[in-house]
Amino acid sequence: MSEVEQHTVPMDAPRLDQYLVGLLTGQSRNRVQRLIADGHVRVNDATARAGLRLRKGDRLSWELPPTAPTRLQPEAMDLRVLYEDDDLVVIDKPAGLVVHPGPGHATGTLVHGLLARAAGWSTIGGAERPGIVHRLDRDTSGLIVVARNDETHRALTRQLQQRVMTRRYRAIVVGEVADPAARIEAPIGRDVKHRQRMMVVAGGREAITEFVRLGVAGGHSLLQVSLTTGRTHQIRVHLAYIKHPVLGDPIYGRRSPLIARPALHAEALSLRHPRTGKLMTWRAAPPEDFELAWNSLSARTIR
The missing domain is CATH 3.10.290.10 (RNA-binding S4 domain)
Structure with missing residues (x-):
């Protein structure tokens, strides 16, 4: 202790x-x-x-108690690693992969795959979340950075808090968005009636989302979305709040025959490397199910 x-x-x-x-x-x-x-x-x-x-x-x-050693068992996974060094790893997470263990997800998470890849991940997040600095929803695909040591974890957390680390997403939303670009500032808190949901609520935590409209087709819009803050379900909640829910979102919108998950992909991640100070950026193209959904609405190929 x-x-x-x-x-x-x-x-x-x-x-x-x-x-x-x-x-x-x-x-x-x-x-x-x-x-x-x-x-x-x-x-x-x-x-x-x-x-x-x-x-x-x-x-x-x-007082800060020592972190208990993890009891999780490594599970070999074919992870798409875009970058790896002694301090951090950047992964293109597939949709459907849960980031860390939780109720209903005791095995088969990204954390289990990390443990199989190597030993020695940051411990700041606790025994159930080694290496995890930030998270993506299970059904969101795209880029996530994980920390190999506590020093890196602290540095990346500071970058998130100070908004040095930036994350950009691509989303297909229901409806034709009128504004070519917009900023959504609306506080987010837990839905008191449905505890698994979040909602815009007075007195909630500050939440800021910005987007640029990339295209409109078939009664839907393709958006480039940037996070200034990182609240749970923030993009999904904010887009539903302006009456343009993410396509295929069963919680804040409705399911769709075009895609079997919310059409949301983390396409770009930028940060300063904690050891070198170098600005680094990674990009990952949307996966096939996302492209097929948009291409079914438009003849254009996503670029």
Whole structure:
């Protein structure tokens, strides 16, 4: 167990977990929430809830327990690796592959494949998420970066928080989008009636999505989408919010005979390499099911 650290809050803050994420560099919000839930964080010498509103003068104390070694079993997978070195790996994830273990997905995840590829991944995300810096939904295809060590993980997390790391997506949406480009600023929170869903809600976490319309065909639109923030289901929620849900999205839109999943692909990823400082960019073309869906609506080939 690490030493107990202490801090006095200089001004009011809306939530304990959000405040600690800013205070504990390199720790994800999920990790901070687990620390709070497990009693490793105290406010004025008492355990607290993640949503506790902080007041000026509140005394925080916390300790970081050592990460338990993973008990996950390696599973050999044919992963499409675009880049790999001693610090990070960039993978073009296929649709249908879950990133890390969770309810209903105890095996067969990207994490299991990483463990089979090599030992020694970052531990900051916890025993069930070695190497995982950010995630993609199961049915979203495309680029994801994973960290081989804790130093790299912390650096990449900072880049996400400071918006140095950029992610660009391609999406087919229902309806003809009128604006050639737009910015969506709408806070996102958990749907109180359906806990597996997210929704635009007052008081939710800041969420910003930008898009450029690339084409219109057959009552649908092809968009290039960029994330400024990275909330759960953000692109799907925001596009549904403006009445243009992602094609084939069974949660925020409806299923489609054109594609058996949400038509969403992470096509580009840019970051500064934590060791060299070099700006690096990777691109991955949409997979066949995505191209077939769009080509069925238009004679054009996606470029």
